[in-house]
Amino acid sequence: MRYVPLLIIMLFVPAGLLLAVLAPFWGGAISGLAFVLSLVGLYDLLQMKSAVLKNYPLVARLRFLFEHFRPEIRQYFLESDHEETPYSREQRALVYRRAKGMEGLRPFGTLRNVNDIGHEWINHSVAPQHLPDEPITVTFGGSKCKKPYEGSVLNISGMSYGALSPNAIEALNKGAKMGGFAHTTGEGSISKFHRMHGGDLIWQIGSGYFGCRTADGEFDPDKFAETSVDDQVKMIEIKLSQGAKPGHGGILLGAKVTTEIAAARGVKVGVDCISPSAHSVFSTPLELCEFIGRLRDLSGGKPVGFKLCVGHPWEWFAIAKAMKESGICPDFITVDGTEGGTGAAPVEFADHKGAPLREGLMLVHNTLVGLGIRDEIKLIASGKLISAFDMCRIFALGADSCNIARGFMFAIGCIQAQACHTGKCPTGVTTQDPGRYKALVVEDKSTRVANFHKNTLTALKEAVESSGLTHPSEFTPHHLMIRINSREVRSAASQYLWLKPGDLEKSDAMHPAFAKYWDRAQTSSFVFAA
Numbered sequence: 001m002r003y004v005p006l007l008i009i010m011l012f013v014p015a016g017l018l019l020a021v022l023a024p025f026w027g028g029a030i031s032g033l034a035f036v037l038s039l040v041g042l043y044d045l046l047q048m049k050s051a052v053l054k055n056y057p058l059v060a061r062l063r064f065l066f067e068h069f070r071p072e073i074r075q076y077f078l079e080s081d082h083e084e085t086p087y088s089r090e091q092r093a094l095v096y097r098r099a100k101g102m103e104g105l106r107p108f109g110t111l112r113n114v115n116d117i118g119h120e121w122i123n124h125s126v127a128p129q130h131l132p133d134e135p136i137t138v139t140f141g142g143s144k145c146k147k148p149y150e151g152s153v154l155n156i157s158g159m160s161y162g163a164l165s166p167n168a169i170e171a172l173n174k175g176a177k178m179g180g181f182a183h184t185t186g187e188g189s190i191s192k193f194h195r196m197h198g199g200d201l202i203w204q205i206g207s208g209y210f211g212c213r214t215a216d217g218e219f220d221p222d223k224f225a226e227t228s229v230d231d232q233v234k235m236i237e238i239k240l241s242q243g244a245k246p247g248h249g250g251i252l253l254g255a256k257v258t259t260e261i262a263a264a265r266g267v268k269v270g271v272d273c274i275s276p277s278a279h280s281v282f283s284t285p286l287e288l289c290e291f292i293g294r295l296r297d298l299s300g301g302k303p304v305g306f307k308l309c310v311g312h313p314w315e316w317f318a319i320a321k322a323m324k325e326s327g328i329c330p331d332f333i334t335v336d337g338t339e340g341g342t343g344a345a346p347v348e349f350a351d352h353k354g355a356p357l358r359e360g361l362m363l364v365h366n367t368l369v370g371l372g373i374r375d376e377i378k379l380i381a382s383g384k385l386i387s388a389f390d391m392c393r394i395f396a397l398g399a400d401s402c403n404i405a406r407g408f409m410f411a412i413g414c415i416q417a418q419a420c421h422t423g424k425c426p427t428g429v430t431t432q433d434p435g436r437y438k439a440l441v442v443e444d445k446s447t448r449v450a451n452f453h454k455n456t457l458t459a460l461k462e463a464v465e466s467s468g469l470t471h472p473s474e475f476t477p478h479h480l481m482i483r484i485n486s487r488e489v490r491s492a493a494s495q496y497l498w499l500k501p502g503d504l505e506k507s508d509a510m511h512p513a514f515a516k517y518w519d520r521a522q523t524s525s526f527v528f529a530a
Contacts, residue, residue, distance in 0.1 A: 006041040006057045009034050071418065082112070086339075091386045092410055098455035099411035099448035119483045122392045122475070125468025135180060136457055136464075136472060138401050140235060142331045142376040144293075146301025149234045151200070152181035153472055154391065154457060156449075157382050157403035158204045158239070158307070160188025162252050162261045162273075163343040163420070165437035167445075168429045171412045173199040174442060175449020184403065187239050187250070187275060190227065191264035197446075201232050204307070205295075206239040207249060208275040210265035219281045221298055223266070228299035235332070236295055238288075238306040240279075243340030243383050246309040246354040250275040256423070256432055285315075285322035285523050293328045305332035307382075309340070310360035311353075314528050317514070317521035320367045325523050329376045334403060335361045337383025341406045343430060344421035357383035358397060362496060365398030366511065370504030388459035395472045396480040396492060411452040412445040 016031025037058060044050075044057035052060045066073075075085070082088050090111075097104050112119065141148025156176060161169045169191060176183040176199035184202040185194060189211030194201060205224075208217065212224035228236060241247060252261070252273040262269040282288045288306075296304045310316055323329045337357025342350070355363070361381055368374040381399035385391060386407050394402060406414070413427040420430040428437035464472055467479060477493035484490055499511050504518065520529040 002056055003045075005059050006038070006045070009041060009058065010038045013038060075416070086341075086384070087386065087406065087410075087416060092416060094387060095407050095410040095452060099452040101451045101455070104455065104459065115483065115486065117483055117485055120393060121481050122389065122396070122463060122467060123479050123481060124466045127468050129465045129468055129470055131461055131465055131470060136461060138378060138473070140303040140305075140332050140378050140401075142303075142329055144328075145296065145303050145331050147303070148331075149182075149200075149303050151234065151401070152179075152453070152457070153401045153460075154453060155182040155202070155380075155401065155403050156184055156408050157340075157405035158184040158186040158202075158237070159405050159409075160186030161191040161193055161264055162188045162256065162432070163430060165425075165428055165431050165440065166191070166193045166260065167437045167440040167442055168409075168412055169193040170196055170442045171440065171445035172408060172449055173197050173201075174446035175408075175411075175453070176200060178446060179450035179453040181453055182234060184237065188252075188261070189264045189266070190233070191260060193260075195232065198232060200234045202235045202237050203228065203233050204237045204239050206275050207277065207279045208265070208273070209281075210267070210273075210275075213266050217276075217280075221294075224295065225298040228295070228302065233299075233302070235303040235305065236299055237332075237334060238279075238292070238295070238304070240306050240308040241311065241336070241354070242307070242342065243309040243336035243338050243354055243357070244342035245345035245349040246311055246338070247277055248345065248349055248353075249277040258432060261432075284525055285318040286326055288319060289322045289326040289328040292330050293326075296331075303331035305330040305334065305377075305380075307334035307336060309336045309338060309354040310363055311355070312526075312528070313363065313513075314517040314521040315526045316363065317367065317518055318523055318526055320371055321521055322523040323373060324371050329373055331376075332378040332380055332401075333364060334380040334382055335364050335399075337361075337381075340383040357381060357394070361394065361398055363513065366499045366513070367504070369501055370499035370511070370514075372501045372505070374501070388456055388463050391456075391460055391472065392463050392467075392475055393480055395475040396477055400473060407456075408449055408452065411448045413440060 012034035013031055016027050016034055019030060020027025041058035044053040047053065079085065082090055094104055136153050137150050138153050139148050139150050156172055163186065170193050173183045173194050174197035177197050182200040182202050185204050187204050187206030187208065187210060190201060190203060209219045211227060212220050214220045254270045254272045257267065257270055257273050259269055265273060267273050282291050292304050337360055338354035339356055365379060368377055378400040379398055380401045380403055381394040382403040385394065385402050385404050391402050409429055412429060414429045415427055417426050419425055423431050423433060425431040425436060428440035431437055460472060477498065478491050480492040481489055482492060482495060497511055522529050
């Protein structure tokens, strides 16, 4: 029975020839098609690589066809509005509507079950505020920063040129210019496409030191100083780790290293571009602090910070202790969650490496509060944030600002095809193929970037007003409510333990989360002290 479909197809060859006597066109077409399918089926029967094809010649190919289109079938026809794979239809639709300048209203009420365990909401006030229609900003720059940056509370997260197409980079930067917010470069450095429209830049420097490296891949202070003093560069971010693949260096294959990418990164055309998994400039927490101070001086006093996904808690504690000991604090820390995005990452890293944003952010925030240095450092949260509620929640847990990557990708046309690593992005966002990325029209998509930012902050402003506040920074854990079972609701203030200023300097006030590792963290090494 396994071979019956193939036999039937083979019988259509002579049948088509007989039919050709009466209807030459249709008979010839049927016979020709059956002949080709018969050859395919015979090949399946004789080949030795696939057992399923050998056992079910020709028919088994339907399995591979359906498997190929399974993500699209699921995404467009089967999944519910709230299934997150990784972003739900509801989330994507919200971005598309806001990017197009359409209303983000919902008729008839919520589609969510508010009694589900884990459901969250932000408490409102019976005395709401009315705020002026002005940009919602935050000042980046501690006491040792000579050129603080007054930036938006929502900015574009790091996505490199190389991972994104030139038209995508242009659209994002022009949109940032139009909307008055910042565009993080990603570790691929600053390309000519970042400079075409003059949008504010946060220059991200990874372990490859692209844009400020010597011929052998070491940090070049002269090249850094030359680029960092450019007025378009507003802040510098040292990338320690990325949420989706923490502890894993990036590789851009030589075939993808074009002339423009090579010029931006300071590497050779056609040669594999490798980001080491660790920095060579520093190997201890104190050396990291010294590097922060050095970059701040070389840039003329601009805000300098670092980005990390929290891993070993003692390593983060060691960095925090080094800040206190050296007196050199970053102006900002970007906390990335393991749920963050990437062009490509090993499955094990994407699914099971690094702390989620909530836990990572709260650990960093609590540590800085406990050391009494929280006011010196702004915290930027990054990792699967889309809506104004996402921002409110993360502000309540300690953030001062938010970065979004994939949301802005949706704004310029991404359809979540999840083909970022193939070079065959259907919308031209994550490809270097001119035939594909030229379909992404910069003039149109840049407007959508600005619209998404503007409309999201409008929704944030309304959320702040309705809670009786005047700025998102006033959200506290008391505002965030979480259902923990069918009959009990708690605020984040009571569900989690929060440090008070100076607690980490008091041995009798040790937070349980710090008890095991705090005393074993050392400023002279990232190694766990026995």
